[in-house]
Amino acid sequence: MNDSPLILVTDDDPDICIMTKMMLEINNYRVLIADDEDSTRKILLENKVDLLIMDMLLSGVDGTDVCRRLKADPQTAAIPVIMFSAHPNALENCRDAGANDFISKPFEMTDMLEKIKVCLQKGSTSSLGR
């Protein structure tokens, strides 16, 4: 269990955070949750996080901007990011922000798990294409 990948889920909706956390934990991932930019950054710096799954609208800050800043920071740049959002037209914005992949809400658990697997294998290589 201690060797399994550590995933951080950031969403301003606590229900979605908890649901995703449960979903990933039963699939043997270790999961941490955050609801804003500051806590996200703090967790990323204090833990060896293997993947970040982040919502696009974070009540006060745009998730794509957070993604952009993380990718620009050498301390966090290598961490793969999957953005997820219920917003239409979000894919473009996420790709532009440097996200590695995108999941449209609502999502199928199997799709989510598949994308996580691919992303962890590829590391920081994007599946969105540039």
Place this chain on the structure above:
Amino acid sequence: MAFRYITEPEERLRFAAILADNIADAVIGTDTGENNFRILSWNRAAENLYGWKTEEVIGKTAAEVVPSTMLPEVRKKMMALLNENGYWEGEVVQHNRDGRQIQIHATVSLVKDDSGKVIGAVAVNRDVTGRKRIEENIRQSEEKYRQLSETLDEKVKIRTAQLNDLNSILHEKNTSLAAARSELEARNKQLNEAQQIANLGSWEWNVESGELCWSDNMYRIFEFEPDEKITFEKFTAAVHPEDRERVLQSIGNGVIFNSFEEFYHRITTPSGIPKIIFARGEVIMNEKGKVVRMIGTGQDVTTQKTTEQQLIRQMEELKKLSDSDIQKNNFIAMASHELKTPITSIKGYVQLLLNAFEKEKNEEKVLPPLLVRSSLKSVDKQISRLTRLISELLDLSKIETGTLELKKEEFMLNELAIETVEDILYTNPKHQINIFHDFHHTVFADKDRVGQVMINFLTNAIKYSPNSQKVNVYIQKIGEDEIGFRVEDFGIGINEAEQQKIFERFYRAGGKDEQTYPGFGIGLFIANEFIQKHGGRMMVKSEKGKGSNFTFTLPLTKKD
């Protein structure tokens, strides 16, 4: 001198002799022609005329003393006339003793005796040389005069011809002048017509004398009488009072800075019609560089300007329409996002539970019962959220179609407030909501709708206070007839420009980060509609970065 044949007494003879000698004309008596006109008498005048003395000529023939210069035919004719008439008169040219030619007027008469027999002839000759000379002089004078008059005539003719030429030149000049004038008039007419078509007038202002000159059409535009002499004062009086200072400034600048900047100004015509004039001009300077005159045009652009303004208005309306289209599209995007968020939770929990049942069959690790319960609770909560969102959309639709109905009942406003705050605290346990109410009052209103507005105020206060957990709620009487419900937060606040718009449909705070908050952007719009339908008011007081105060009022139930 004596007549041989005179038989009269001697006295008579002497008298005759004296008489003859005192006659101024030469009197020569001769014998008959048969005797070759031998000279018988020769008076003193004859002596003087011919130079011959009496003694020298008596007895000689007339031809010997005074040779005739007559041509033989003429002499023959003369002789015939003399014999026939006994008389001949004519002018002859003779020579005197010195050979000088003399002009003689001669009168020759035959002398007859009592019986009628010709006994001799008498010639009375008068020297007319002098007279002839005078005559000649006269003739020559006449000739000169004639010549002179001919010259004069010639000159008059030449002068006349010249005058005629001049006249025709003058006529031509006049004709071309007339043509030029009529062309000028035509041009002027054209100019006037062109000015009329362009609704344009021209002007000239003498800066030094202050004299102002206008074209006909300028008068027409300003609706001044054509014979009314324009002055600078009359012009400024016609300019709209609000534009007057600016117009004078522009003209003054023209004089000072040597350049005329075009400008628009309004005028009021005598008939009271407002017009917009576009003024253009040029300055004319003297050799010292001083502006002495200004010339320019004034164009009536009222129609264009009015059209332009209408166009701008229409553009603005179009923009409003397209703005509302953009708002609508944004709303649909936001609405779909808002509806999908609870569905995401529900779907996720349902999948988790399904997955747990699958695994249970295979006797793998299952979800602990506590997690199953919390999942189901979350699903229930998200379904409520979804229901609330759908109700909001339904309310919006009712407002749009004007079919919103209120179910009014009497209730205590502060009791409803307390219930609502408790509900909010249940889902937002971290927040601290203080209620301040000093009295109990009933209102007659739709309890559900009023509760909805309270929820809207409270959730907004929490949503837009990411760094503050404190919210205050006040229930206060306002004036005599109203009760107010106010929610105070210490969140991000709203700037003044945004405050005007937040009650508009689909409106969401402008900033990018502000738009990351969940919600349809119709909450306040719906709330405002509800409150207005109750006869209440909605107000906002806010400061960017410090927090907001949202208040709604409801009329108090009248106590009998």
